[in-house]
Amino acid sequence: MICITGDMHGDLSRFDKIPLLKKGDFLIVAGDFGFLWDKTDREDRILKKIGKKKHYTLFVEGCHDNYDLINSYPVENFCGGETHHISGRLFHLLRGNIFNLQGVRVFAFGGGVSADVAERQQQNRWWGEEAVTETEIETALENLEDYGNQFDIAVTHEAPASIKQFLAFESTLLTRIHFFLDEVKNTAKFGHWYFGKLHKHKVIPPKYTALFDDVVYIPTNDKEKKKVEKLHRKR
Helix, strand or coil, X not given: CEEEECCCCCCHHHHHXXXXXXXXXXXXXXXXXXXXXXXXXXXXXXXXXXXXXXXXXXXXXXXXXXXXXHCCCCEEEECCEEEEEEEXXXXXXXXXXXXXXXXEEEEXXXXXXXXXXXXXXXXXXXXXXXXXXXXXXXXXXXXXXXCCCECCEEEEXXXXXXXXXXXXXXXXXXXXXXXXXXXXXXXXXXXXXXXXXXXXXXXXXXXXEECCCCEEEECCCHHHHHHHHHHHHHC
């Protein structure tokens, strides 16, 4: 099973709202994971606790993550792509990599632009690494080429430029990352695209979804499909 949710911002209670996760499953957070922020002993204990869960927790970075901390962890190959290994089964997915999760090809691309940059600069809580680099774009394009410019799902923090403009959300804040994601959107073959920046749940037909504290379940076999259907009936 693959589960995808939006920004967590360091809220541990969000894990309790995902009932179907079992050993070996994957939870992917679409940016602003928020559990790497202050480098305190308490935060370290929480990261170890998350890493000890039976399922894997994977995340792309957003606009409110501590890039210095994230980048201090070792780079490891995981499910066909490069990651920062945080703790146990907890991994950060590096930009532009494609991961094979139970046969599902996942294109991951974190980072983004926030409206509160000036405020966070004053608080020393802003990192230039939030913006995409041309090297990261080149890496993504090379990986996409290796996969025949095809993947099953995309998990990003930001939305492609055309989707962001359609939603009229901070439409003036269009930067290189938005236009690059738009290029991928327009040229690649894929099944669905999930992003977390909006802090709301909204489906944009035919294959784009904004996520926040809701969860999308992607079953990888018939047994999991029945569990998801049963959960939806209860709701």
